[in-house]
Amino acid sequence: MVRGTPDHAIYFTRCSMLPNLTNALDFQAKALVIRADRQRVIASNIANADTPGYAGRDINFKEAMTAALGGNSLSLTRSAPAGGTPEGATDSRHIPLQSSTGTLGRDKLDYTTQTQPAMDGNSVDMDRERANFVDNSVRYEATLRFINGSSRTILSAIQGQ
Amino acid sequence: MSMFSIFNVSGSAVSAQSQRLNVVASNLANADAVAGPDGQGYKARQVVFQTVPMGSDASSGVKVSSITESNEPLKRVHNPTHPSADADGYVNQSNVNPVEEMVNMISASRSYQNNIEVMNTAKTLLLKTLQMGQ
Numbered sequence: 222m223v224r225g226t227p228d229h230a231i232y233f234t235r236c237s238m239l240p241n242l243t244n245a246l247d248f249q250a251k252a253l254v255i256r257a258d259r260q261r262v263i264a265s266n267i268a269n270a271d272t273p274g275y276a277g278r279d280i281n282f283k284e285a286m287t288a289a290l291g292g293n294s295l296s297l298t299r300s301a302p303a304g305g306t307p308e309g310a311t312d313s314r315h316i317p318l319q320s321s322t323g324t325l326g327r328d329k330l331d332y333t334t335q336t337q338p339a340m341d342g343n344s345v346d347m348d349r350e351r352a353n354f355v356d357n358s359v360r361y362e363a364t365l366r367f368i369n370g371s372s373r374t375i376l377s378a379i380q381g382q
Numbered sequence: 383m384s385m386f387s388i389f390n391v392s393g394s395a396v397s398a399q400s401q402r403l404n405v406v407a408s409n410l411a412n413a414d415a416v417a418g419p420d421g422q423g424y425k426a427r428q429v430v431f432q433t434v435p436m437g438s439d440a441s442s443g444v445k446v447s448s449i450t451e452s453n454e455p456l457k458r459v460h461n462p463t464h465p466s467a468d469a470d471g472y473v474n475q476s477n478v479n480p481v482e483e484m485v486n487m488i489s490a491s492r493s494y495q496n497n498i499e500v501m502n503t504a505k506t507l508l509l510k511t512l513q514m515g516q
Contacts, residue, residue, distance in 0.1 A: 253511075257385045258440075260507070264388040264500050265442045268395030271402075271493055272431040272444050330440055347496065358503050365510055372515045 242375050249368045251289040255282060256361040262330060263354045266345050273341035277333035277350070285329075385511075387441050388504040392497040394434065394443030399494040401446050402429045406487045409478045416466050417456060417474035424476035426452040426483075452477055 259280040269275040335344045405427050417423035432447035454477040462471030 254384075260385055260504065261388055261391070261441045264391050264504065265436075265440070267496055267500050268391045269431075269433055269442060269444050270496070271399075271489070272433050275433050275442075278440065351496070354500065354503065358507055361507055362510060365514060368514060369516075 242378075245371045246368060246375075248290075249364050249371065252286060253361065253364045253368065255280065255285045255289060256357060256364055258285075259357050260354070260361060263350055263357060266333070266350045267347070267354065270343070270345045270347055270350070273343060275343050275345065277345045278330040279333050279353070281331055385504055385508055387437055389501060390436050391441050391443045392501045392504070394436070394445060395497045396494055396501075398429070398431060398444045398446050399490050399497065402490040403487065403494070405429050405449065406483050406490060409483050410480065410487075412476050413478040413480050413483070415476045416464070417476075418466070421468075421474055423456040423474045424478070425456075426454070426476065426478045428452065454479075 259282065262278050262280055266277045266279075269277075333344050333346070333349075336346045336349065409426050412424040415424045428450050429446045430448045430450060431444050433442050434445050435441075436443045456477050457475040458472045459475055460471055461467055461473045464473045467473050
């Protein structure tokens with residue numbers, strides 16, 4: 222059997238309207254995933270505020286966003302090796318799923334510095350962490366609103382009402 | 383959603399802090415306890431916190447790895463009429479320092495509150511995420 226280009230792939234490459242419509246959504250979705258990751262990391266810091274020797278972690282949003290945008294922007298592009306199938310797929314025409322568990326590993330996180338050094342070596346500054354937590358949750362909600370706004374725009378464009 | 387693990391992380395912290403509060407309560411309750419005939423009085427206890435990795439992602443919770451006993455000498459109070467007094471008229475009391483315990487209690491209670499607030503915020507954000515596109 223000769224593996225040709227699947228029909229839906231031709232449709233998505235020829236019809237450039239759909240990527241244009243969803244580009245803004247895609248961008249905000251990536252920002253949302255990084256915001257959720259950062260929220261989790263700050264929650265870990267707050268949980269370990271009393272643990273001796275714990276080093277606080279944080280995510281540099283700008284770097285993480287640049288890295289996320291550097292990857293393929295359209296999730297429908299096939300990343301299969303020549304003649305092979307994408308990882309975890311049983312057919313070369315399967316569309317690879319993007320990881321939904323976040324993009325950042327433990328090694329990609331930065332360390333926070335001690336503002337007021339403590340004897341037990343803990344580098345969590347509770348005031349800073351709480352400020353970061355609130356700041357991040359407001360930005361998360363802002364990103365959510367952007368997504369809702371874009372989706373409403375797209376819906377009204379589709380429905381034409 | 384990767385934010386669900388916040389509940390595991392903050393939940394572990396809340397449970398560790400409540401264990402710390404329990405130990406403080408036990409210390410305060412025994413602050414004036416007198417040593418028995420064997421001379422072994424109550425020794426102040428302290429929890430030891432330790433970081434535990436949670437899941438495959440970069441979140442880390444906390445657990446109580448052990449409970450240590452203080453090595454401070456027992457308080458010796460001169461009270462010859464006390465039934466547990468030794469030959470010199472001294473009674474061995476526990477080595478709990480109530481001031482230290484109160485400070486410990488306030489710290490534990492503030493950390494507990496912080497983690498509850500983190501969980502509330504995460505819950506609000508997740509609920510708003512559920513309404514996305516509506």
